Amino acid sequence: MAFDLNLLLVGTYHDWLIQGLRLSLGIAGITLVLALPLAMVVALFRLSPVAALRWLGVMFVESIRNVPLLAHMLFWYFGAPELLPDSLKRWLYAGNIEVLSATVALTLYTAAYMAEDIRSGIRGISSGQFEAGRSLGFSFLGTMRLIILPQALRVTIPPLVSQTLNLWKNTSIATIIGVGELMYQAAKVESSAFRSAEAFAFATICYLSVSLILTGLGLFYRHRFPVRSA
Amino acid sequence: MIQFENVNKWYGEYHALVDITETIGKGEVVVVCGPSGSGKSTLIRTINRLEPIQSGTIVVDGKDAHSASLNINQFRAGIGFVFQQFNLFPHLTALENCTLAPKNIRGLNASAARELAIKLLDRVGLSEKADAYPAALSGGQQQRVAIARALAMQPPVLLFDEPTSALDPEMVGEVLMVMRDLASDGMTMVCVTHEMGFAREVADRVLFMDSGRILERATPDDFFNRPQHARAQQFLSDIRTPFR
Numbered sequence: 001m002a003f004d005l006n007l008l009l010v011g012t013y014h015d016w017l018i019q020g021l022r023l024s025l026g027i028a029g030i031t032l033v034l035a036l037p038l039a040m041v042v043a044l045f046r047l048s049p050v051a052a053l054r055w056l057g058v059m060f061v062e063s064i065r066n067v068p069l070l071a072h073m074l075f076w077y078f079g080a081p082e083l084l085p086d087s088l089k090r091w092l093y094a095g096n097i098e099v100l101s102a103t104v105a106l107t108l109y110t111a112a113y114m115a116e117d118i119r120s121g122i123r124g125i126s127s128g129q130f131e132a133g134r135s136l137g138f139s140f141l142g143t144m145r146l147i148i149l150p151q152a153l154r155v156t157i158p159p160l161v162s163q164t165l166n167l168w169k170n171t172s173i174a175t176i177i178g179v180g181e182l183m184y185q186a187a188k189v190e191s192s193a194f195r196s197a198e199a200f201a202f203a204t205i206c207y208l209s210v211s212l213i214l215t216g217l218g219l220f221y222r223h224r225f226p227v228r229s230a
Numbered sequence: 231m232i233q234f235e236n237v238n239k240w241y242g243e244y245h246a247l248v249d250i251t252e253t254i255g256k257g258e259v260v261v262v263c264g265p266s267g268s269g270k271s272t273l274i275r276t277i278n279r280l281e282p283i284q285s286g287t288i289v290v291d292g293k294d295a296h297s298a299s300l301n302i303n304q305f306r307a308g309i310g311f312v313f314q315q316f317n318l319f320p321h322l323t324a325l326e327n328c329t330l331a332p333k334n335i336r337g338l339n340a341s342a343a344r345e346l347a348i349k350l351l352d353r354v355g356l357s358e359k360a361d362a363y364p365a366a367l368s369g370g371q372q373q374r375v376a377i378a379r380a381l382a383m384q385p386p387v388l389l390f391d392e393p394t395s396a397l398d399p400e401m402v403g404e405v406l407m408v409m410r411d412l413a414s415d416g417m418t419m420v421c422v423t424h425e426m427g428f429a430r431e432v433a434d435r436v437l438f439m440d441s442g443r444i445l446e447r448a449t450p451d452d453f454f455n456r457p458q459h460a461r462a463q464q465f466l467s468d469i470r471t472p473f474r
Contacts, residue, residue: 131280132317136331136383137307146330151321228320228365 020185039114064112077101102174121156161218237286261429264439310380310388325360350378370401
Protein backbone atom coordinates (compact mmCIF):
# COMPACT_ATOMS: atom_id res chain seq x y z
CA MET A 1 0.00 0.00 0.00
CA ALA A 2 1.67 3.20 -1.20
CA PHE A 3 1.34 6.43 0.77
CA ASP A 4 -1.90 8.06 -0.42
CA LEU A 5 -1.43 11.80 -0.05
CA ASN A 6 -4.75 12.48 -1.70
CA LEU A 7 -6.59 10.86 1.19
CA LEU A 8 -5.26 13.63 3.43
CA LEU A 9 -6.20 16.46 1.10
CA VAL A 10 -9.82 15.72 0.19
CA GLY A 11 -12.73 13.51 1.20
CA THR A 12 -14.23 12.14 4.40
CA TYR A 13 -10.99 11.16 6.08
CA HIS A 14 -9.56 14.61 5.36
CA ASP A 15 -12.65 16.14 6.97
CA TRP A 16 -12.35 13.95 10.05
CA LEU A 17 -8.71 14.88 10.54
CA ILE A 18 -9.36 18.59 10.07
CA GLN A 19 -12.19 18.38 12.62
CA GLY A 20 -9.76 16.78 15.05
CA LEU A 21 -7.14 19.46 14.44
CA ARG A 22 -9.68 22.21 15.00
CA LEU A 23 -10.88 20.72 18.26
CA SER A 24 -7.30 20.23 19.49
CA LEU A 25 -6.49 23.85 18.67
CA GLY A 26 -9.69 24.99 20.35
CA ILE A 27 -9.02 23.06 23.54
CA ALA A 28 -5.41 24.26 23.65
CA GLY A 29 -6.49 27.86 23.03
CA ILE A 30 -9.20 27.94 25.68
CA THR A 31 -6.95 26.15 28.16
CA LEU A 32 -4.18 28.69 27.60
CA VAL A 33 -6.56 31.62 28.09
CA LEU A 34 -7.85 30.11 31.35
CA ALA A 35 -4.57 28.72 32.67
CA LEU A 36 -2.47 31.89 32.36
CA PRO A 37 -4.52 34.10 34.70
CA LEU A 38 -5.03 31.17 37.07
CA ALA A 39 -1.28 30.57 37.10
CA MET A 40 -0.70 34.26 37.82
CA VAL A 41 -3.06 34.15 40.80
CA VAL A 42 -1.45 30.97 42.15
CA ALA A 43 2.03 32.47 41.74
CA LEU A 44 0.96 35.60 43.64
CA PHE A 45 -0.61 33.40 46.34
CA ARG A 46 2.71 31.59 46.72
CA LEU A 47 4.52 34.93 47.19
CA SER A 48 1.82 36.58 49.26
CA PRO A 49 2.63 38.11 52.65
CA VAL A 50 -0.37 36.14 54.00
CA ALA A 51 0.64 32.65 55.18
CA ALA A 52 -2.76 31.07 54.47
CA LEU A 53 -2.62 32.17 50.84
CA ARG A 54 0.94 30.85 50.49
CA TRP A 55 -0.30 27.51 51.79
CA LEU A 56 -3.18 27.40 49.34
CA GLY A 57 -0.73 28.10 46.52
CA VAL A 58 1.62 25.31 47.60
CA MET A 59 -1.26 22.84 47.96
CA PHE A 60 -2.57 23.66 44.50
CA VAL A 61 0.79 23.29 42.78
CA GLU A 62 1.97 20.18 44.59
CA SER A 63 -1.30 18.26 44.52
CA ILE A 64 -1.70 18.82 40.79
CA ARG A 65 1.87 18.63 39.55
CA ASN A 66 2.58 15.33 41.28
CA VAL A 67 -0.26 13.38 39.66
CA PRO A 68 -0.09 12.26 36.01
CA LEU A 69 -2.25 14.13 33.52
CA LEU A 70 -3.98 10.87 32.58
CA ALA A 71 -5.23 10.52 36.15
CA HIS A 72 -6.51 14.11 36.06
CA MET A 73 -8.39 13.42 32.84
CA LEU A 74 -10.01 10.28 34.22
CA PHE A 75 -10.87 12.00 37.49
CA TRP A 76 -12.57 14.99 35.86
CA TYR A 77 -14.42 12.78 33.40
CA PHE A 78 -15.46 9.81 35.56
CA GLY A 79 -14.94 10.94 39.13
CA ALA A 80 -15.85 14.58 39.56
CA PRO A 81 -19.34 14.48 37.96
CA GLU A 82 -20.36 11.78 40.46
CA LEU A 83 -19.88 14.28 43.27
CA LEU A 84 -22.34 16.75 41.74
CA PRO A 85 -26.10 16.97 42.35
CA ASP A 86 -28.26 15.01 39.89
CA SER A 87 -29.75 17.97 38.05
CA LEU A 88 -26.35 19.47 37.35
CA LYS A 89 -25.06 16.05 36.32
CA ARG A 90 -27.89 15.61 33.82
CA TRP A 91 -27.19 19.04 32.37
CA LEU A 92 -23.51 18.19 32.01
CA TYR A 93 -24.15 14.86 30.32
CA ALA A 94 -26.51 16.56 27.87
CA GLY A 95 -23.61 18.77 26.74
CA ASN A 96 -20.13 17.83 25.62
CA ILE A 97 -18.85 16.62 28.95
CA GLU A 98 -15.76 15.02 27.38
CA VAL A 99 -14.42 18.34 26.10
CA LEU A 100 -15.38 20.08 29.32
CA SER A 101 -13.59 17.53 31.53
CA ALA A 102 -10.52 17.57 29.31
CA THR A 103 -10.38 21.37 29.41
CA VAL A 104 -10.71 21.46 33.20
CA ALA A 105 -7.98 18.84 33.63
CA LEU A 106 -5.64 20.54 31.18
CA THR A 107 -6.27 24.00 32.64
CA LEU A 108 -5.45 22.95 36.20
CA TYR A 109 -2.46 20.87 35.12
CA THR A 110 -1.01 23.60 32.89
CA ALA A 111 -1.68 26.33 35.45
CA ALA A 112 0.26 24.43 38.13
CA TYR A 113 3.35 24.35 35.94
CA MET A 114 2.95 27.89 34.66
CA ALA A 115 2.49 29.18 38.21
CA GLU A 116 5.91 27.80 39.10
CA ASP A 117 7.49 29.43 36.04
CA ILE A 118 5.89 32.77 36.85
CA ARG A 119 6.88 32.48 40.50
CA SER A 120 10.50 31.78 39.67
CA GLY A 121 10.44 34.70 37.22
CA ILE A 122 9.18 36.98 40.00
CA ARG A 123 11.73 35.63 42.47
CA GLY A 124 14.47 36.38 39.96
CA ILE A 125 13.70 40.10 40.31
CA SER A 126 15.83 41.57 43.10
CA SER A 127 14.10 42.43 46.36
CA GLY A 128 15.39 45.97 45.91
CA GLN A 129 12.90 46.47 43.08
CA PHE A 130 10.10 45.48 45.38
CA GLU A 131 11.35 47.76 48.16
CA ALA A 132 11.72 50.65 45.72
CA GLY A 133 8.11 50.22 44.63
CA ARG A 134 6.79 49.97 48.17
CA SER A 135 8.88 52.97 49.26
CA LEU A 136 7.27 55.13 46.58
CA GLY A 137 3.88 54.23 48.07
CA PHE A 138 2.75 51.42 45.78
CA SER A 139 0.71 48.61 47.36
CA PHE A 140 1.82 44.96 47.14
CA LEU A 141 -0.38 44.41 44.09
CA GLY A 142 0.49 47.77 42.54
CA THR A 143 4.20 46.99 42.86
CA MET A 144 3.60 43.60 41.30
CA ARG A 145 1.57 44.97 38.43
CA LEU A 146 3.69 47.96 37.45
CA ILE A 147 7.20 47.01 38.50
CA ILE A 148 7.74 43.31 39.15
CA LEU A 149 5.53 41.53 36.62
CA PRO A 150 6.57 43.58 33.57
CA GLN A 151 10.16 42.55 34.33
CA ALA A 152 9.38 39.00 35.43
CA LEU A 153 7.18 38.18 32.45
CA ARG A 154 9.97 39.01 30.03
CA VAL A 155 12.20 36.38 31.57
CA THR A 156 9.25 34.02 31.99
CA ILE A 157 8.19 33.98 28.35
CA PRO A 158 10.63 31.23 27.24
CA PRO A 159 9.50 28.73 29.93
CA LEU A 160 5.86 29.72 29.33
CA VAL A 161 6.27 29.01 25.63
CA SER A 162 7.62 25.59 26.45
CA GLN A 163 4.67 25.00 28.82
CA THR A 164 2.35 25.98 25.97
CA LEU A 165 4.12 23.44 23.78
CA ASN A 166 3.51 20.82 26.45
CA LEU A 167 -0.11 21.89 26.65
CA TRP A 168 -0.48 21.55 22.90
CA LYS A 169 0.95 18.03 22.96
CA ASN A 170 -0.99 17.14 26.12
CA THR A 171 -4.31 17.78 24.38
CA SER A 172 -3.72 14.34 22.81
CA ILE A 173 -4.26 12.68 26.22
CA ALA A 174 -7.92 13.72 25.95
CA THR A 175 -8.30 10.91 23.42
CA ILE A 176 -8.57 8.51 26.37
CA ILE A 177 -11.90 9.98 27.49
CA GLY A 178 -13.27 10.03 23.95
CA VAL A 179 -12.70 13.66 23.01
CA GLY A 180 -12.71 13.83 19.20
CA GLU A 181 -9.43 15.68 18.97
CA LEU A 182 -6.60 15.16 16.52
CA MET A 183 -5.24 11.89 17.93
CA TYR A 184 -8.73 10.43 18.31
CA GLN A 185 -9.62 11.28 14.72
CA ALA A 186 -6.33 9.89 13.44
CA ALA A 187 -7.05 6.62 15.23
CA LYS A 188 -10.55 6.64 13.74
CA VAL A 189 -9.16 7.04 10.22
CA GLU A 190 -6.65 4.30 10.96
CA SER A 191 -9.32 1.84 12.07
CA SER A 192 -11.79 2.72 9.32
CA ALA A 193 -9.44 2.77 6.37
CA PHE A 194 -6.36 0.90 7.66
CA ARG A 195 -4.39 3.96 6.57
CA SER A 196 -2.10 4.14 9.61
CA ALA A 197 0.84 5.83 7.91
CA GLU A 198 -1.29 8.61 6.38
CA ALA A 199 -3.36 9.22 9.50
CA PHE A 200 -0.46 9.40 11.91
CA ALA A 201 1.73 11.33 9.47
CA PHE A 202 -1.01 13.96 9.35
CA ALA A 203 -1.19 14.11 13.14
CA THR A 204 2.58 14.31 13.44
CA ILE A 205 2.84 17.14 10.96
CA CYS A 206 0.08 19.06 12.73
CA TYR A 207 1.69 18.71 16.17
CA LEU A 208 5.09 19.60 14.76
CA SER A 209 4.03 22.65 12.77
CA VAL A 210 1.93 24.20 15.54
CA SER A 211 4.82 23.64 17.97
CA LEU A 212 7.28 25.32 15.62
CA ILE A 213 4.95 28.30 15.21
CA LEU A 214 4.78 28.66 19.00
CA THR A 215 8.55 28.55 19.26
CA GLY A 216 8.75 31.22 16.56
CA LEU A 217 6.35 33.47 18.46
CA GLY A 218 8.50 33.05 21.58
CA LEU A 219 11.60 34.15 19.67
CA PHE A 220 9.75 37.13 18.22
CA TYR A 221 8.64 38.23 21.69
CA ARG A 222 12.14 38.04 23.06
CA HIS A 223 13.42 40.11 20.18
CA ARG A 224 10.66 42.69 20.55
CA PHE A 225 10.81 42.94 24.36
CA PRO A 226 14.40 42.30 25.36
CA VAL A 227 15.23 41.65 29.00
CA ARG A 228 16.80 44.80 30.44
CA SER A 229 18.90 44.84 33.54
CA ALA A 230 20.29 47.85 35.34
CA MET B 231 9.50 65.79 62.06
CA ILE B 232 10.77 62.33 63.05
CA GLN B 233 10.63 61.14 66.66
CA PHE B 234 12.02 57.83 67.87
CA GLU B 235 10.80 56.80 71.31
CA ASN B 236 12.40 53.78 73.00
CA VAL B 237 12.64 51.85 69.75
CA ASN B 238 13.87 48.27 69.93
CA LYS B 239 14.35 45.80 67.14
CA TRP B 240 15.56 42.21 67.13
CA TYR B 241 16.54 39.92 64.29
CA GLY B 242 15.76 36.67 66.09
CA GLU B 243 18.11 36.73 69.08
CA TYR B 244 20.14 39.62 67.73
CA HIS B 245 19.30 42.98 69.28
CA ALA B 246 19.68 45.28 66.27
CA LEU B 247 18.32 48.53 67.70
CA VAL B 248 18.56 49.22 71.42
CA ASP B 249 16.35 51.82 73.10
CA ILE B 250 16.62 54.40 70.38
CA THR B 251 15.21 57.78 71.40
CA GLU B 252 15.93 60.70 69.10
CA THR B 253 14.21 63.66 67.49
CA ILE B 254 14.97 64.98 64.04
CA GLY B 255 13.60 68.44 63.33
CA LYS B 256 12.04 69.85 60.21
CA GLY B 257 14.66 71.01 57.72
CA GLU B 258 17.40 69.29 59.62
CA VAL B 259 20.14 67.34 57.83
CA VAL B 260 21.29 64.44 59.97
CA VAL B 261 24.12 62.11 59.07
CA VAL B 262 24.16 58.67 60.68
CA CYS B 263 27.55 57.02 60.77
CA GLY B 264 29.23 54.13 62.50
CA PRO B 265 30.99 50.84 61.78
CA SER B 266 29.28 48.21 59.66
CA GLY B 267 26.73 46.18 61.57
CA SER B 268 26.09 49.04 63.94
CA GLY B 269 22.41 49.28 62.97
CA LYS B 270 22.44 52.50 60.98
CA SER B 271 20.79 51.05 57.86
CA THR B 272 18.30 49.22 60.02
CA LEU B 273 17.52 52.47 61.79
CA ILE B 274 16.79 54.39 58.61
CA ARG B 275 14.72 51.51 57.18
CA THR B 276 12.44 51.53 60.23
CA ILE B 277 11.43 55.13 59.49
CA ASN B 278 9.32 54.16 56.46
CA ARG B 279 8.65 50.67 57.86
CA LEU B 280 10.75 48.70 55.42
CA GLU B 281 11.79 47.02 58.68
CA PRO B 282 9.33 46.26 61.48
CA ILE B 283 10.17 47.14 65.08
CA GLN B 284 9.27 45.15 68.18
CA SER B 285 8.75 47.96 70.66
CA GLY B 286 8.66 51.73 70.92
CA THR B 287 7.22 54.27 68.51
CA ILE B 288 8.41 56.19 65.49
CA VAL B 289 6.35 59.26 64.63
CA VAL B 290 6.88 60.96 61.27
CA ASP B 291 5.05 64.20 60.58
CA GLY B 292 2.55 63.36 63.31
CA LYS B 293 1.87 59.81 62.07
CA ASP B 294 2.79 56.67 63.99
CA ALA B 295 4.82 54.75 61.41
CA HIS B 296 4.27 51.34 62.95
CA SER B 297 0.66 51.57 63.97
CA ALA B 298 -1.51 48.83 62.47
CA SER B 299 -4.22 51.29 61.44
CA LEU B 300 -1.83 53.48 59.41
CA ASN B 301 -2.43 53.66 55.65
CA ILE B 302 1.09 52.47 54.90
CA ASN B 303 1.07 53.24 51.17
CA GLN B 304 -0.05 56.82 51.70
CA PHE B 305 2.47 57.18 54.52
CA ARG B 306 5.38 55.90 52.43
CA ALA B 307 4.42 58.14 49.52
CA GLY B 308 5.36 61.07 51.78
CA ILE B 309 8.87 59.80 52.50
CA GLY B 310 11.52 59.67 49.80
CA PHE B 311 13.94 56.77 50.04
CA VAL B 312 17.23 56.49 48.17
CA PHE B 313 18.93 53.10 48.14
CA GLN B 314 22.56 52.07 48.08
CA GLN B 315 21.90 49.98 44.95
CA PHE B 316 19.78 52.73 43.26
CA ASN B 317 17.01 50.20 42.44
CA LEU B 318 15.90 52.05 39.35
CA PHE B 319 13.26 50.18 37.37
CA PRO B 320 15.30 48.73 34.50
CA HIS B 321 12.35 48.24 32.16
CA LEU B 322 11.55 51.98 32.24
CA THR B 323 13.47 54.99 30.96
CA ALA B 324 14.86 57.59 33.36
CA LEU B 325 11.82 59.75 32.65
CA GLU B 326 9.35 56.89 33.15
CA ASN B 327 11.08 56.00 36.42
CA CYS B 328 10.21 59.50 37.60
CA THR B 329 6.63 59.58 36.27
CA LEU B 330 5.45 56.13 37.40
CA ALA B 331 4.54 57.01 40.98
CA PRO B 332 3.25 60.57 40.31
CA LYS B 333 0.92 59.20 37.64
CA ASN B 334 -0.29 56.13 39.49
CA ILE B 335 -0.27 57.33 43.07
CA ARG B 336 -0.64 61.11 43.00
CA GLY B 337 -2.97 60.88 40.02
CA LEU B 338 -1.10 63.39 37.86
CA ASN B 339 -1.97 63.29 34.18
CA ALA B 340 0.72 62.25 31.71
CA SER B 341 1.77 65.73 30.66
CA ALA B 342 1.92 67.14 34.20
CA ALA B 343 3.93 64.11 35.36
CA ARG B 344 6.27 64.48 32.41
CA GLU B 345 6.79 68.18 33.05
CA LEU B 346 7.55 67.52 36.71
CA ALA B 347 9.94 64.68 35.83
CA ILE B 348 11.84 66.78 33.31
CA LYS B 349 12.16 69.59 35.82
CA LEU B 350 13.58 67.17 38.41
CA LEU B 351 15.90 65.43 35.96
CA ASP B 352 17.14 68.88 35.03
CA ARG B 353 17.71 69.64 38.68
CA VAL B 354 19.95 66.58 39.03
CA GLY B 355 21.64 67.51 35.74
CA LEU B 356 20.26 64.69 33.62
CA SER B 357 17.51 66.17 31.45
CA GLU B 358 19.36 65.03 28.32
CA LYS B 359 19.22 61.43 29.59
CA ALA B 360 15.44 61.41 30.03
CA ASP B 361 14.88 58.72 27.43
CA ALA B 362 17.82 56.52 28.42
CA TYR B 363 17.27 53.18 30.13
CA PRO B 364 19.10 52.67 33.45
CA ALA B 365 21.46 50.14 31.85
CA ALA B 366 22.81 52.93 29.64
CA LEU B 367 23.61 55.19 32.61
CA SER B 368 26.65 55.24 34.89
CA GLY B 369 26.22 54.47 38.58
CA GLY B 370 26.36 58.14 39.50
CA GLN B 371 23.76 59.00 36.88
CA GLN B 372 21.52 56.15 38.04
CA GLN B 373 21.68 57.38 41.62
CA ARG B 374 20.83 60.92 40.53
CA VAL B 375 17.82 59.59 38.62
CA ALA B 376 16.85 57.66 41.76
CA ILE B 377 16.96 60.93 43.73
CA ALA B 378 14.80 62.62 41.08
CA ARG B 379 12.38 59.67 41.27
CA ALA B 380 12.08 60.11 45.04
CA LEU B 381 11.64 63.89 44.67
CA ALA B 382 8.84 63.39 42.15
CA MET B 383 6.52 62.45 45.01
CA GLN B 384 7.41 65.81 46.59
CA PRO B 385 8.07 64.27 49.99
CA PRO B 386 8.87 66.51 52.96
CA VAL B 387 11.53 64.01 54.10
CA LEU B 388 14.28 62.19 52.21
CA LEU B 389 16.09 59.16 53.57
CA PHE B 390 19.41 58.07 52.08
CA ASP B 391 20.77 54.61 52.80
CA GLU B 392 24.47 54.75 51.89
CA PRO B 393 23.73 56.50 48.60
CA THR B 394 27.34 56.61 47.44
CA SER B 395 28.70 53.29 48.75
CA ALA B 396 28.05 51.38 45.51
CA LEU B 397 29.64 54.06 43.32
CA ASP B 398 33.04 54.27 41.72
CA PRO B 399 35.02 56.98 43.52
CA GLU B 400 34.91 59.46 40.65
CA MET B 401 31.10 59.42 40.70
CA VAL B 402 30.62 60.09 44.39
CA GLY B 403 31.01 63.85 43.95
CA GLU B 404 28.15 64.32 41.50
CA VAL B 405 25.71 62.58 43.84
CA LEU B 406 26.90 64.51 46.90
CA MET B 407 26.50 67.77 44.97
CA VAL B 408 22.85 66.99 44.35
CA MET B 409 22.38 66.13 48.02
CA ARG B 410 24.07 69.30 49.14
CA ASP B 411 21.79 71.26 46.82
CA LEU B 412 18.74 69.61 48.41
CA ALA B 413 20.03 70.34 51.90
CA SER B 414 20.49 74.02 51.11
CA ASP B 415 16.89 74.07 49.90
CA GLY B 416 15.71 73.16 53.39
CA MET B 417 14.83 69.51 52.78
CA THR B 418 14.66 67.31 55.88
CA MET B 419 17.28 64.63 55.29
CA VAL B 420 18.50 61.58 57.15
CA CYS B 421 21.56 60.12 55.55
CA VAL B 422 23.49 56.99 56.37
CA THR B 423 26.90 57.55 54.86
CA HIS B 424 30.62 57.01 55.15
CA GLU B 425 31.29 60.31 53.38
CA MET B 426 32.81 62.23 56.25
CA GLY B 427 33.45 65.26 54.05
CA PHE B 428 29.74 65.49 53.37
CA ALA B 429 28.94 65.05 57.06
CA ARG B 430 31.37 67.79 58.00
CA GLU B 431 30.12 70.33 55.46
CA VAL B 432 26.44 69.64 55.05
CA ALA B 433 25.11 67.96 58.18
CA ASP B 434 23.49 69.91 60.97
CA ARG B 435 24.08 66.98 63.28
CA VAL B 436 25.94 63.68 63.30
CA LEU B 437 24.63 60.57 65.02
CA PHE B 438 27.25 57.93 65.77
CA MET B 439 25.96 54.39 66.19
CA ASP B 440 27.52 51.18 67.41
CA SER B 441 25.92 47.85 68.45
CA GLY B 442 22.42 49.18 67.80
CA ARG B 443 22.81 52.23 70.07
CA ILE B 444 23.24 55.90 69.31
CA LEU B 445 26.42 56.56 71.28
CA GLU B 446 27.04 60.12 70.28
CA ARG B 447 24.96 62.97 68.91
CA ALA B 448 26.86 66.14 68.09
CA THR B 449 27.42 68.95 65.63
CA PRO B 450 29.91 67.98 62.91
CA ASP B 451 32.48 70.30 64.46
CA ASP B 452 32.20 68.66 67.87
CA PHE B 453 31.99 65.16 66.46
CA PHE B 454 35.10 65.41 64.28
CA ASN B 455 37.22 67.57 66.58
CA ARG B 456 36.07 66.61 70.07
CA PRO B 457 34.44 63.17 69.97
CA GLN B 458 33.33 62.21 73.49
CA HIS B 459 32.76 58.50 73.32
CA ALA B 460 35.78 56.16 73.17
CA ARG B 461 34.15 54.10 70.41
CA ALA B 462 33.65 57.24 68.31
CA GLN B 463 37.27 58.27 68.83
CA GLN B 464 38.36 54.82 67.72
CA PHE B 465 36.08 54.96 64.64
CA LEU B 466 37.37 58.35 63.58
CA SER B 467 40.99 57.34 63.99
CA ASP B 468 40.35 54.14 61.98
CA ILE B 469 38.87 56.00 59.02
CA ARG B 470 41.55 58.71 59.11
CA THR B 471 44.49 56.35 59.14
CA PRO B 472 43.37 53.13 57.50
CA PHE B 473 46.93 51.78 57.09
CA ARG B 474 48.60 51.04 60.38
